[in-house]
Amino acid sequence: MGKMQATNDHWNANLYDIKHAFISQYGNHLVELLAPQKGERILDLGCGTGDLANKLLKSECEIIGVDQSPNMIQQAKEKYPHIDFSVQDATNLSYQNEFDAVFSNAVLHWIKEPSAALHCIFHSLKQGGRFVAEFGGKGNVQTITNEIMRQFASLGMTEQAEKFPWYYPSIGEYSALMEETGFRVTFAQHIDRPTPLDGENGLRNWIEMFGGTMFEGVTKETREIIITKVEQHLKEHLYIDGQWVADYKRIRVIGVKE
Template identity: 70%
Template structure:
C-alpha cells in the first residue's frame, strides 16, 4: 500500500476479479460485528468497498478507509453513495466518532500495530467495539518460506524488511489491545485453507499480495522464481485441480470501556 496513485502497487481490478474471496470470507465477520441500523461504523481497510456496501444496505452510517488510493478510487466508482477516504491506519484522524470499527484482512499489513490500535481505540465512542480478522502467526508460511528459499537458491539476498506482513500470535495481539485500553472479549487463531481461483491461482496470489518480496528484480527473474515456487509447491498446495493457500487467521473483538 502506498500514499500516491503513482507509487500504489495495488491492482484494484485484479483484486476484484481474482480475489473476491477476501470480501466473501469477511461476511462471517460481519455477523460477529452484528451491525444495527443507524449505527456509525468505520470500515478500516475497506479495499474496493464490497463489505462497506453490505453494511450500507442494512442502514449503517458507514465510512470506508484504505491506504491504497487505487482501492479507494475503485470503491468510490462502485458505490458512489458511500464515503471512502484514503487514510493510514497508524494515524487515524477520528475521536469518539464510531459505535464500531470493523476491519477485515487488513491489519496484517500494518507493521506498527500499537499506534493503529491506539487510533482505533480513540475513534470509538465509549462502549464501542472493535471487530477484526487478519493473518495470524504462520499465515501463508508454506508459500513465503518457499519464495525466500527459491530467492536464496538463485543467489538473491532476501532482506527481512521486504517481508510485507505482521502476523502475530493471539497472545501478542490481545496483550497490545489491553495495553491501549480494550477489554478483549474474543481472541481466536484458526486454520482456514483458502482456494485460489484458476490454474494460475498461486501466481495471481503472489502477484497481488507478495509483490514486495520481489523488489528490485527484473520481470524475467521474477517469472523464473515464480515458476520454481509453483513447481516446488504443487504437491503440497495443489489438490483436486485447485491451488490452496495455507491461511491462518486471527479474529478479535475488543470493547472500549
C-alpha cells in the same frame, strides 16, 4: 482488504475484484460477528473496493470507508457512490470518539506498527464502542512465503527477506497489545482457513497481487524463474483436487473500549 501502509500504490483494484473476490466473501462471516445495528456509525478500516461497506449499509448503519490505496478508493467510489470513502492511513487517523464500531477485514497484517494502529482505532471509538477484526495470524501462508524465501536464498538474494511485507502475530501477542491500548478483549480466535485460489495460475496471481513488494529490484526474468520454481515445488502440497489452496491462518478479535 486494501493495504494500509505504502509509499507507492501497488494495488490493481480490477485484478483484486476479479481474481481475489474471496477476501470480501470470507468477510461476510466477520460481518455476522460485528452484528451491526440500525443507526450505528461504523468505520470500515481498509475497505478495499467497498464490497463489505456496502453490505454493512444494508443494516441501516452510517458507514465510512477508508483505505490507504488510492486505486482501491477510486474503484470503491465508482462502485458505491452513495458511500463516504476516503484515502487514509490506519496509523494516522484523525477521528476522535466518533464510531460505535470499527470493522476491519484482511488489513491489519499489513501494518507493521500495530500499536500505532490500535491507538488510532481506540481513539476513533466512542466509549463502549467495539473493534471487530480478522487478519492473518501466526503461520499464515507460511508454506508459500517460506518457499519464496528459499528461492531468494538459493540465488544469494538474502536482502529480499527484509522486504517481507506482513505482520503475522500470535493471538496472545495481539491480544496483549489490545489490552495495553485499553481494550477489553471479549473474543479472540486463531483458525486454520485453507483458501482456494482462482484458476490454474491461482498461486502465481496471489504472489503477484500480494507479494509484489518482495520482488522490488528483481528483474522480470529472475522474478519469472522464482515464481515458476515456487509453483513447481509447492504443487505437491498446495495443489488439491485441481486447484491451488493457500494455507491461510486467521485471527479474529473483538475488543471493547472502556
